Amino acid sequence: MVTIKDVARLAGVSPSTASRALHDNSMISQATKERVRQAMEELHYSPNYSAQNLVKRQSNMVGIVLPVRESQESLGNNPFFMQMIQGISGVCTDKDQMVSLATGRTEEELLTNIKNLIRSGNIEKFIFLYSKADDPILKYIKGQEVTCVVVGESYDKDPSKIRFVDNDNVGASQDATSFLIDKGYTKIVYAYTDMDELVQASRYMGYSSIMQAQHFSTKTLSLSRVDDRLNRQELEAFLAKYAETEAFVACDDIMAIRLQRLFKNLGISSRRYAIISFNNSMVAELASPSLTSVEVFPYQLGRNAAEVLLNGEEAADRLLIPHKIIERDSTPKLADG
Incomplete structure (x- = not known):
């Protein structure tokens, strides 16, 4: 294994000088630093960060x-x-x-x-x-x-x-909800998993503010991340109670995909309800139908x-x-x- 001593030998400097050059010490000339870096490249030397961290009590x-x-x-x-x-x-x-x-x-x-x-x-x-x-x-x-x-x-x-x-998750959700309203939808539901996660709560706030401003009623649907059998029961009961539902604002792409899968399991056409989601991940484009999604540039x-x-x-x-x-x-x- 190549060591700092090997680098120093090739660069024609002492190991301590090579080490200082490696850490861009201001006491070392630029020409010496260049020689040390060249030697590192030739020898394919990688610093042992773990050892350095132990010595300096610092971490990279x-x-x-x-x-x-x-x-x-x-x-x-x-x-x-x-x-x-x-x-x-x-x-x-x-x-x-x-x-x-x-x-x-x-x-x-x-x-x-x-x-x-x-x-x-x-x-x-x-x-x-x-x-x-x-x-x-x-x-x-x-x-x-x-x-x-x-x-x-x-x-x-x-x-x-x-x-x-x-x-701006409130603003993003306001835009998403307004987008659906501009398409003609008024019976819109916000689907989420955990309001303790502030991003989901903020997206609900954005949805709610637009719906209330337009004097439309707000409704929420909470689904589990892991229990699809329970989710199927929850969704079936929800749609039976709110048969007028037209569209969903899903808290993220994964929730939107979950909704699409549940619709299929319930024998509901995947195009029966409009869905807009967030994150614009790869799954949004691959979904069927492909998902309108808010790109948040992760x-x-x-x-x-x-x-x-x-x-x-x-x-x-x-x-x-x-x-x-x-x-x-x-x-x-x-x-x-």
């Missing part, structure tokens, strides 16, 4: 905290999170940072894993890929000597400890979260990423009569 590791539900389901089933992680990883790679995923089947398990990361890995930087009311994980992080960026809205803003990168969300974390850029309240409705087949104009 960024912890990415996933919501508990992504551990109960398969992470690969939700392209939204994968795209955010790709955006984060791109920035981290450019800045010689590595990423470590923190997951858990329960909040208790996730908290234990984060504590272990902080203690054993000496991780000092975290990015949360979710925002949840009264989150014990975020509460614990705020009490540690770490920096943190949250992708999502905050219920407890503390700029000294945590910064936020988000979409890759950019991830990149901006990493840049805010690593560059120390200030986001006085929160940094907002724009959104855009991508129209597809699931929202045809409502036929008259």
Whole structure:
């Protein structure tokens, strides 16, 4: 295995000089730094970050905290999170940072894993890929000597400890609901899984504000992420009670796909109800019919979260990423009569 001593020998400098050059020490000339970097490339040398972290008591590791539900389901089933992680990883790679995923089947398990990361890995930087009311994980992080960026809205803003990168989820949902109304739909339902997740609550607020402004009644449908048998019963009962339903604002693409699958199981045409969703992930385009979805640019969300974390850029309240409705087949104009 190539060591820093091998690099130093090829560059014609001492190992300590090579090490300082590697860390861009201002005492080392630019010409020497170039020789060391050239030697590193020729030898395909990769720094042993773990050893350096132990010596310096610093870390080049960024912890990415996933919501508990992504551990109960398969992470690969939700392209939204994968795209955010790709955006984060791109920035981290450019800045010689590595990423470590923190997951858990329960909040208790996730908290234990984060504590272990902080203690054993000496991780000092975290990015949360979710925002949840009264989150014990975020509460614990705020009490540690770490920096943190949250992708999502905050219920407890503390700029000294945590910064936020988000979409305008209220505005995005207002636009989505108005889009359906412009197509002729008035009996519109908001479908969700967990209002404790602030993104879902914000999207409900946007839906509700537009419906109320138009003097249309608001209705919600709550479905499980994991129990499709229960979901079938819930949806069947809901549609029997509210037979006038015309369209759904789904909290995300996965919810929209779940609705389409349930319609099929109930023998209902997939085109019986209009659906608009959020995230514009790959599954939206592959759905049948293809889903109209609000593009929220998750890759950019991830990149901006990493840049805010690593560059120390200030986001006085929160940094907002724009959104855009991508129209597809699931929202045809409502036929008259």
